[in-house]
Amino acid sequence: MKQKLNIGLFGFGVVGQGLYEVLKTSPAFDTEISKICVKNKKERSLPEEFFCYQPDDILNDPNINTVVELIDNAEEAYKIVKKALQNGKHVVSANKKMLAENLPEMIQLQKENKVSLLYEASACGSIPVIRNLEEYYDNDLLLSVTGILNGSSNYILSKIFDHNQSYDAALKDAQDLGFAESDPTFDVEGFDSLFKLIILTLHSFGSIIDPNDVLTYGISNISDFDIQYAREKRYKIKLVGQVERLEGNKITLFVLPRFVRKDKYIYSVEDEFNGVVIKGKAYDKQFMFGKGAGAHPTGSAVLSDITALAHNYAYEYKKMKYADNFEYSKEHKVELYLRYKDETVLEKFSFESITEEYKGPEYNYKIGYIRLADLLRIKDELRDLDIFMSITGASLNY
Ligand SMILES: NC(=O)c1ccc[n+]([C@@H]2O[C@H](COP(=O)([O-])OP(=O)(O)OC[C@H]3O[C@@H](n4cnc5c(N)ncnc54)[C@H](OP(=O)(O)O)[C@@H]3O)[C@@H](O)[C@H]2O)c1
Structure with a gap:
């Protein structure tokens, strides 16, 4: 009643x-x-x-x-x-x-x-994502939830990739329009996305994960070099939060910039909009899109x-309440693009294999597989290093 x-x-x-x-x-x-x-x-x-x-x-x-x-x-x-x-x-x-x-x-x-x-x-x-995850998506079938969860950082990235603005000019625009706070850390460093991802993880997989235990890296260190690299490959860079089911009743989650190809739903999520892709065994992919703020x-x-x-x-x-609770695994390997200047910074990154390497007059990069646990170990230092990291999307469910 x-x-x-x-x-x-x-x-x-x-x-x-x-x-x-x-x-x-x-x-x-x-x-x-x-x-x-x-x-x-x-x-x-x-x-x-x-x-x-x-x-x-x-x-x-x-x-x-x-x-x-x-x-x-x-x-x-x-x-x-x-x-x-x-x-x-x-x-x-x-x-x-x-x-x-x-x-x-x-x-x-x-x-x-x-x-x-x-x-x-x-x-x-x-976007009514929580109640849908809670009521409709049974977790036996659910494989991953992947989203552009923060409108401010997505607005900035859209201005960079679609309007050729610099990061600083795009951030200023976002602040002038009220999409970003005067202290934009919460949005551009990925914390806003992280807190949303923690909530979505509970309603997707029934797991409560401590936010301090999740790799969270944002977009504030992005450089023209990274933007140029992505453009040459016809990618956009998006800040993405993802929780993914792994083999053996495990899940993994992180907030990281990602190279996104045109064939992905989230490629076309622009400006201050949000978009969430829900992937399941039986239904493949479903996409929810809409205004994430305002x-x-x-x-x-x-x-x-x-x-x-x-x-x-x-x-x-x-x-x-399901019998098999998911264990949070940090052993998952992601393929990571790491742009750096100073060779000594590489000592901090334990790549398990290298897919691509470049050395240039101003910046260098390496692309290779690395365990999330190895990135989590240095998570508090990452923001202060002269680097930019983005995952390539290879080896991920979506
Ligand atoms: N803005 C969005 O688009 C958006 C989207 C999704 C979720 N949210 C969430 O919604 C919440 C509100 O965001 P907002 O953008 O509406 O914030 P806001 O525009 O800054 O407004 C905050 C309001 O809270 C009041 N306030 C602050 N501390 C208070 C206290 N201790 N006791 C009573 N009132 C207090 C303020 O009072 P005064 O008026 O006196 O200053 C003001 O009216 C936040 O949790 C935010 O993360 C916001």
């Missing part, structure tokens, strides 16, 4: 306002936002009486049965979501970092308090979760 929701909203920024506007246009909706908690007193598009500034004004209000958490601070979001669940309220959140770092506790809190926490908007904005697209994913709550929906996390 449908339940009436009385909502306390946290955050009235891009997504909070987007939700408010989308909600106004939703015809068959029996829901009310009764309070909005924000951080600062300032002029807003709604009268002052809608707003409060103390989380407890919502969290301790017995008339509010649903909390929608749309703030931009993961630590504060954790406290809000935890207390809301403990106080018996259902929660919708879009905070991928908070979720990815606290999944076991978030699942436990739902169980203990018999409430539901939904978070479709936390991965790929408007006020209304993300607001509509939040609204979809609110509607699901009204119909008593909760994630069952059923893949966690």
Whole structure:
């Protein structure tokens, strides 16, 4: 039976306002936002009486049965979501970092308090990938989930490859248009993609992986040399997150730039869009594409979760209950392009075999197979080296 929701909203920024506007246009909706908690007193598009500034004004209000958490601070979001669940309220959140770092506790809190926490908007904005993975894709058949999960870095790469812009000019454009923050680290270094991938891995394979344990390398070190190399081979470079099933009940996952050929679905995911390819044994490949961010697209994913709550929906996390849990393997070998200047840097990279090599006046590169474990060992140094790494896509399921 449908339940009436009385909502306390946290955050009235891009997504909070987007939700408010989308909600106004939703015809068959029996829901009310009764309070909005924000951080600062300032002029807003709604009268002052809608707003409060103390989380407890919502969290301790017995008339509010649903909390929608749309703030931009993961630590504060954790406290809000935890207390809301403990106080018996259902929660919708879009905070991928908070979720990815606290999944076991978030699942436990739902169980203990018999409430539901939904978070479709936390991965790929408007694309309904989490609920589809949870409900439709049985993990016996699922082979891999591969995605362009971050709109800002994809926007930058599109400007580089389609409009011949430099990395710096493309980043500035992305910042001017509001696609990238003034500190773009979270997006361009791959962390945003990583947190989304952790959430997708749970709903794909039932495994909760510690984000600190996953190889994550972004696009900030890309040079004209790398771009030229990719162009000559008719590739584009995309920042891709992937979780892949391996032989023997294992999975592996990583966030890395990748050379992408024209025959791949993700080749044509441009600008701030996201795209996810789901590969299975029986159905081969399926592709979900759409807006990964923005006020209304993300607001509509939040609204979809609110509607699901009204119909008593909760994630069952059923893949966690399957008899054979997947083991996370770091032994998988990927074919890696490594552009470098200084020969001594090579001592850090334990290539198992070399496919291609080049030495030039300015830069050199090697392409070869390397174990993820050997890259993970040096993951904290990678960003500070004068190198760029991209996987070629060989040896991967997709
Ligand atoms: N933007 C997108 O397209 C997008 C897409 C997918 C997911 N998300 C996720 O959605 C969430 C919100 O993002 P956003 O882009 O809407 O952020 P935003 O525009 O920066 O807005 C953040 C809002 O949170 C409020 N806030 C911050 N700390 C607070 C606290 N401690 N208590 C109460 N309110 C607090 C701010 O209050 P003030 O107004 O007083 O400053 C502001 O209204 C984030 O988790 C983000 O990762 C965003």
